[in-house]
Amino acid sequence: MSYDDDQVIDDQMTVELGDTESILEKVADMIATAPNVPLSSTPRIDREYVVGLLQDALACLPDEIRQARWMLKERQDFMAKTQREADEIVEAARVQAERMVQRTEVVRAAEAKARQVLESANADSKRMKNEMEDYLDQRLASFEIILDRLTNTIAQGRRRMQLIGTQPEAAEPAVESTDSTGATFFDVDETDLY
Template sequence: MSGEQGALPPEYRSPQAEALLRQAIELIEQARPMPLSASSMISKDEVLAVLQAAAQALPEELRAARWLLKERQDFLARVQAEGDQIIATARSQAEQMVQRTELVKMAEERARSIVADAEEQARHLKLETEDWCDQKLGAMQVVLERTMTTVASGRARLQGAERREAEPAPAPTEPETPEGFFDQDD
């Protein structure tokens, strides 16, 4: 396994110091006890070699741990920045949609107002036009009534003249004279 560990970058290797410390613990646990004592007999050189190797491995592992912590912090900062950007973009889009909605509402309200004004103007113009037409037709009616009266009286005059022409003119009558008045010749 240590051959595989050498091929990996230091930041991905399992901690050597921990393994070495466990090895030192095993050496102490497996040490032969001293008779009539709580002490054990251990190989000083062997334990010192393991502890020195662990001490040498600690700085490398601490660097790797610091590197992992920094990478973690960088990753969290990137993710936080991306999250903040996504939220900002979503808020911006939501604001734009609200503004568009508000613009649409304002445009619709303005359109309704324009249509209402146009309908009011059309109604007003229609009433004015109807009043004007009624006045003109009334004036024309008066003129036509006068014209009809004039035509009727003209026709009546003509009909009166025609009747007089159609009636035979009375024959000139000779004044009646008494018969014997101018009777001198007899």
């Protein structure tokens, strides 16, 4: 914007928050493009207009600084809030990880205990099986001996019967004996029961 003698300044600016930068740019542009005073290198500018612009900029500056401070505080509050949330998330993750580790340790301990109980049960089962087999073997050996004796007794009885059946029958009276008390008894081998 140049200010010749014939140019009238009728720019009335309404100053708003955030305009400080644009006002200062306008002043800098006005000084840079101002025509020089004839036969001099001094720029010719409207002093009142420039001073008014600078005063408007200064008037806006506290509000902008206050707004910038507010924005910085909001940013810091937001950063603190997000940091707290991040810390809470990390803490929750750490607690959950500890719980998982504890559960894993509990599971490992339970699995170890289960293996120990299973091994003990298997050992007890083997021991009981061996004891049962030994007991059954002893009982079967006992039955075998009894059956062998019984078989021998039956075989002897059959041989006696065969001998009795091949001998001629003689009528021998059964011999009765008496003991010292006078009671009578008889000899089983002498009877015809077999």
